[in-house]
Amino acid sequence: MPYVIADDLPDAPAGQRFRALLERPQILRMPGAHLGIAALLAKKAGFEALYMSGAAMSATMGLPDLGMITVDDVSWHIRQVVRAAGLPALVDGDTGYGEALNVMHMVRAFEEAGAGAVHLEDQLLPKKCGHLNDKKLADARDMAAKVAAARRARRSLVIIARTDAAASEGIDGAVARAKLYLEAGADAIFPEALTTAEMFREFAARMPGVKLLANMTEFGRTPFFTDQEFEAMGYSMVIWPVSQLRVAARSMEELYAAINRDGGTHRMVDRMQTRAELYQTIDYAAYEALDSTLIRTVVPEAMPGR
Template identity: 40%
Template sequence: MVNVSSRRTLKALVDARRGVIVPGAFNALSARVIEDLGYEAIYVTGAGVTNMHFGMPDQGFMGLADIADHTARIRDAVSLPLIVDADTGFGNALNVAHTVRTLERAGADCIQFEDQVAPKRCGHFSGKDVISTEEAVSKIRAAVDARHDPSLLILARTDAAATHGFEAAIERAQQFAEAGADILFVEAVTKPEEVRALPSRLSKPQLMNMVIGGKTPIFSANQLGELGYGIVLYANAALQGAVLGMQKALTTLRDEKQLFESGGLVAPFAERQRLVGKPAWDELERRYA
């Protein structure tokens, strides 16, 4: 579903450079929770899809069909702008073009591509490597050229800091900007001074990834907004919270042999029905009965 208004909304959010927090969703219900809590945009997380639906680590196991299916389901469930994680684009520049066409049809408002060697891995894992700058730039050019709607945003991520150093990562990001990327993402910087430096070193709006337990020092969204970041990404905060919630509830059930709504470990039955829109479906059932 093409939604030009949500793409324009996302561009305005990014251009404001006020450090808007964007949580990651790993399915339609998590996206509903994010929207219900008043957030302004959603990140469709490849790591989250891989962890929650395959039970596997973020090491390149997700394919284009997987992320396209989740994007379409999330797009149908919420109206917020969607930033979609497309990993390396699932191949070469031609595959990147196909990925853009596929995810644009699925309802993405922004598509993220990274420059890792395939199979990629989480940006905060060890053992990463990146493709050549020339190939990486050509893939960003292909992404920019492939979009039907010019308001669809392209987010270019580089993991070069881990392998080639901070200065090399900045140089790559600048070349991505020159190739037409709308948003830049230098992943897994490890020093506070690097976090502080990026907004003054690159002119395009930027995303900073706050990975809970990851390699990058944690800054508050207010601090990052003051520095000039457009997006503060918490890609898997919902996922990590969901895992902890499941562990707590199921441990209590295992040990005490029962659970109650009043115990503070599970969402009430009525709240679950509200989040999935049961009242609206009930109204439709009455209308068509």
């Protein structure tokens, strides 16, 4: 039953619940889910935490991932995901939407919206996807100040510092930055766009005892690794940030092409979630039961003949 109408709303703040999952010995797996329906489907599949990608939210709004969306845009997405599934979510905080005071505002806004964790990155605006070329890095001390501001503003939110330095400063530079960010108050580190298993292992070996996040995005600089392979390399968390958007966008492309080609959707019905399946996913009957004045809906089992 969706948490918006359930009696068993989580008592503990999302940050505490996220931290508890992170403290378990096994790797924490977080598929991308930046919409309420995606959150419900991920929960149904058995996932216990979610990831909300800035790139996915931007693309859903028809915008590139260049730091153009706002704190309010992201908070709106957080609220619907948390309301729908009740799972703790790690949220992409980009560069913090400004300097230290902006970061503090972001942390409070995200936490009030229901986020369990946030990650900040050490790029300058306009930021880029971590797997693209010519990223511009912020001064490490400026990034550390943002991390410190996030730590000061948070109540229970888990703070993860992302560094994009490996591409331009190598592992040595990424490790040095990560240590500075930990000193500033980061709870975990996200080394972005590592390109080989050896790089993942070396970074982890040089960060003993530190919770590390791996990014398994498609069409990027990182080869495909499984969650268990990342765990064996020393990582505590893994995200698949934009996978659900890529699959959904391809399906929508094919749907619109079919309508244009065939004059209707009749050749795509077998690709669709049925009305009954959708209503089961969103627990339509439970909402309906809340209001005794509503008549129980009868779901058509099949389309009528012509």
